Amino acid sequence: MADLLLLTPVPGGSAQVLPALGLLSHRVRVLPVEPSALVDAPDSDIVVLDARRDLVTARTTCRLLRATGLTVPLVLVLTEGGLTVVTAEWGVDDIVLESAGPAEVETRFRLVMERAATSSYDDAPQEISSGELTIDAGGYTARLRGRPLDLTYKEFELLKYLVQHPGRVFTRAQLLQEVWGYDYYGGTRTVDVHVRRLRAKLGPEHEQLIGTVRNVGYRFDPPKDRRGAVDDRDQVHEPADA
Amino acid sequence: MADLLLLTPVPGGSAQVLPALGLLSHRVRVLPVEPSALVDAPDSDIVVLDARRDLVTARTTCRLLRATGLTVPLVLVLTEGGLTVVTAEWGVDDIVLESAGPAEVETRFRLVMERAATSSYDDAPQEISSGELTIDAGGYTARLRGRPLDLTYKEFELLKYLVQHPGRVFTRAQLLQEVWGYDYYGGTRTVDVHVRRLRAKLGPEHEQLIGTVRNVGYRFDPPKDRRGAVDDRDQVHEPADA
DNA sequence: GACTGCGTGACACCCGGATGACCACCACGT
DNA sequence: ACGTGGTGGTCATCCGGGTGTCACGCAGTC
Numbered sequence: 001m002a003d004l005l006l007l008t009p010v011p012g013g014s015a016q017v018l019p020a021l022g023l024l025s026h027r028v029r030v031l032p033v034e035p036s037a038l039v040d041a042p043d044s045d046i047v048v049l050d051a052r053r054d055l056v057t058a059r060t061t062c063r064l065l066r067a068t069g070l071t072v073p074l075v076l077v078l079t080e081g082g083l084t085v086v087t088a089e090w091g092v093d094d095i096v097l098e099s100a101g102p103a104e105v106e107t108r109f110r111l112v113m114e115r116a117a118t119s120s121y122d123d124a125p126q127e128i129s130s131g132e133l134t135i136d137a138g139g140y141t142a143r144l145r146g147r148p149l150d151l152t153y154k155e156f157e158l159l160k161y162l163v164q165h166p167g168r169v170f171t172r173a174q175l176l177q178e179v180w181g182y183d184y185y186g187g188t189r190t191v192d193v194h195v196r197r198l199r200a201k202l203g204p205e206h207e208q209l210i211g212t213v214r215n216v217g218y219r220f221d222p223p224k225d226r227r228g229a230v231d232d233r234d235q236v237h238e239p240a241d242a
Numbered sequence: 243m244a245d246l247l248l249l250t251p252v253p254g255g256s257a258q259v260l261p262a263l264g265l266l267s268h269r270v271r272v273l274p275v276e277p278s279a280l281v282d283a284p285d286s287d288i289v290v291l292d293a294r295r296d297l298v299t300a301r302t303t304c305r306l307l308r309a310t311g312l313t314v315p316l317v318l319v320l321t322e323g324g325l326t327v328v329t330a331e332w333g334v335d336d337i338v339l340e341s342a343g344p345a346e347v348e349t350r351f352r353l354v355m356e357r358a359a360t361s362s363y364d365d366a367p368q369e370i371s372s373g374e375l376t377i378d379a380g381g382y383t384a385r386l387r388g389r390p391l392d393l394t395y396k397e398f399e400l401l402k403y404l405v406q407h408p409g410r411v412f413t414r415a416q417l418l419q420e421v422w423g424y425d426y427y428g429g430t431r432t433v434d435v436h437v438r439r440l441r442a443k444l445g446p447e448h449e450q451l452i453g454t455v456r457n458v459g460y461r462f463d464p465p466k467d468r469r470g471a472v473d474d475r476d477q478v479h480e481p482a483d484a
Numbered sequence: 485g486a487c488t489g490c491g492t493g494a495c496a497c498c499c500g501g502a503t504g505a506c507c508a509c510c511a512c513g514t
Numbered sequence: 515a516c517g518t519g520g521t522g523g524t525c526a527t528c529c530g531g532g533t534g535t536c537a538c539g540c541a542g543t544c
Contacts, residue, residue, distance in 0.1 A: 083349040088356030094336075095353070097346060104339060107325040111337070114330030139409040140455045152532060153457040190534055192490065214489070214542075394521055432523055434501065439522095456500070456532075 002113060004028045005041055007061065008050035017050045018077050020102040026109075033061055041065060046109055047072055051086075052079045052098055059090055066091040071120065073112035128163060131223030133209065135160055144206060154179070155198050158191075162210065162220035171217040191218070244355065245285070246270045247314075249303065250292035259292045260319050262344040268351075275303055286314055288351055293318045294340055297327050305423055308333040315354040370405055373465035375451065377402055386448060396421070397440050400433075404452065404462035413459040433460070 004026050008017045014030055015022040029044070031037035033054075038061075041047050047065065051058035058076065065074060073093040076086065086095060093112045096105055126138035134143045140156060142149045151159065157179050162170070170178070172188035180190075195218055199207035211221045246268050250259050256272055257264040271286070275296075289307065293300035300318065307316060315335045318328065328337060335354045338347055368380040376385045382398055384391045393401065403421050404412070412420070414430035437460055441449035453463045 080343070080345050083345045086349065086353065088353050088360060095349070101322070103322050103325045107328065107337070111328065111330055118330055136409070138411065139461060140411045140458055141409070153455070154533070187535070189490090189536085193492090193534075196491065212490070396522065429524070431501090431525085435503095435523075438502065454501070 002026050002045040002109065003043070004046050004048055004109075005037075005044035006030045006048045006050070007033045007037060009033050009053060009057070010050065017052070018048070018096065018098055018100070018105065020100055020105040023102040024106055033057055035064065038065060038068065041068075041070055041072055044072055045113055047074050049074065049076050049092075051076045051082055055082055055085050062090045062092055071116065073116050075108065075112060128160075130163055130166055130220070131209075132206075133163065133223075135163055144202060149201050151198075151201060154194055155201070158194055159198055162218070166220050166222040169213045169216050169219040175217065244268050244287040244351065246288050246290055246351075247286035248272045248290045248292070249275045251275050251295060251299070252292065259294070260290070260338065260340055260342070260347065262342055262347040265344040266348055275299055287355055289314050289316050291316065291318050291334075293324055293328075294321045297324055301332055304332045304334060313358065315358045317350065317354060370402070372405055372408055372462070373451075374448075375405065375465075377405055386444065391443050393440075393443060396436060397443070400436050401440055404460070408462050408464040411455045411459050411461040416459065 004021075006014050006017060006021075006028055008014075008030065009032060010016050014028045021028060029040070031040065033050070047070070049058055049061060062074065062076075074091065076090075076092045076095045077098055078086065078095055079098055083095075083097075086092065093115070094108050096108055100108075125136060127134055127136040129135065132145045135156075136142070137160060142151055142156060142159060158175065161175070161179050172191040175191050176188065195210055195212075199210055202209055209221055209223065211219050213219060246263075248256050248259060248263075248270055250256075250272065251274060252258050256270045263270060275291070289312070291300055291303060304316065304318075316333065318332075318334045318337045319340055320328065320337055321340060325337075325339075328334065335357070336350050338350055342350075368378065370377045370379065374387045377398075378384070379402060382395075384393055384398060384401060400417065400421050403417070414433040417433050418430065437452055437454075441452055444451060451463055451465065453461045455461055
């Protein structure tokens with residue numbers, strides 16, 4: 001089940017363009033081939049362009065879509081006669097004959113979506129950052145103001161988990177559950193020690209990034225602009241009574 | 243007119259596999275699906291793999307071809323029933339039903355060749371460089387400061403894969419999957435030994451290029467440029483005491 | 485003022501990676 | 515055919531550092 005955007009000059013439904021589509025269970029939005037329709041393209045999983053009638057318009061539409069830096073796969077619907085015209089320069093990811101059966105259409109759509117997913121997965125640096133702190137989950141490295149922190153495995157996992165949920169307080173039991181993974185009773189002081197080692201490696205001026213909430217646990221305090229806040233000690237005080 | 247390499251388990255001619263091929267004017271070489279036939283693949287413009295009967299063999303053949311760094315387009319011939327099995331992970335460039343007409347086959351072949359031509363023209367230098375390390379994928383040679391490293395096949399493949407994804411950590415299982423290619427359970431220590439041999443050949447002063455991430459895996463650490471260090475204020479005290 | 489909860493330093497265990505050695509196997513050349 | 519060198523996979527062992535635990539001190543709380 002995917003979200004398709006079908007661009008066609010034909011007013012009729014999708015069955016007019018690609019009969020096989022009617023036999024598949026996808027959410028299909030049908031729009032005319034107009035520049036105004038292109039803004040909706042990024043919201044879809046696949047853009048299907050009807051190039052049966054007007055090959056010239058189809059070609060310019062392809063180029064327009066590509067010019068906007070569209071990352072969504074683009075599939076062309078063609079007649080037998082239109083086959084000879086299409087070139088790689090159009091930038092389409094796949095082509096489908098209007099007479100294609102549902103199994104073939106389904107497979108082609110699936111393949112182009114998979115390819116798009118894996119390619120974007122490959123290049124993604126997989127990093128999250130908060131303020132001056134940057135965490136690269138793919139490379140298992142953390143940097144503070146660009147300076148790499150030499151963290152151990154557990155320290156990195158702990159910091160990553162906290163940064164992934166900024167501002168939220170976690171009890172020691174929760175952290176043991178989520179970061180350590182296994183059910184763990186007794187010895188919750190283990191978390192304390194790891195937090196302490198983390199703070200030490202963050203340096204004296206940044207150890208405040210990990211805050212302590214008495215009787216509750218720890219939390220990552222996303223760095224805020226310190227310009228207006230003079231008395232930060234009290235402003236953090238907030239509602240912790242429970 | 244192109245040079246096709248048709249891999250098929252069926253002894254008969256190409257017309258048995260893909261009838262439309264008989265109506266097109268391409269030079270077709272037919273070989274059985276065997277590892278020995280794969281060495282001929284780079285000489286062709288397209289490799290066409292018959293996946294109508296044996297989908298399992300077809301899958302492993304695809305992976306084998308991709309593992310050798312094949313740049314030639316790979317097209318699969320399928321039956322209707324085989325459509326659901328293929329995934330993007332196979333690494334094929336296009337698929338064709340055995341019942342496809344000559345016009346469609348011709349267009350798909352042409353598109354796939356055009357794409358290969360433009361992509362290899364654009365961004366496939368066959369040569370990867372990172373710092374003082376240069377890897378020539380085409381010639382299976384690696385140089386460090388211009389000095390050629392005498393690497394074995396697996397060592398080269400491992401180094402190439404790591405360098406292709408600089409800064410990223412790979413688990414032993416991932417490396418076995420990607421570099422060794424086949425599904426592999428148990429004996430992940432194999433990776434350790436190969437990394438060790440690689441480091442030994444890189445020399446004591448460069449063995450740091452392959453970093454170890456405890457509890458996770460290995461990573462290629464691109465040599466850092468000391469020149470462009472933005473700030474010198476903090477980086478001096480980087481090790482968090484002890 | 486007693487108690488609770490967290491920070492701090494120190495320490496011992498043990499896991500995980502490094503290391504060296506061994507052997508099966510394949511591709512060579514003779 | 516055989517012998518040979520090189521490659522690749524596995525095993526046993528060593529060692530270092532990461533991790534967990536404890537004791538102690540201090541600060542906050544009732």
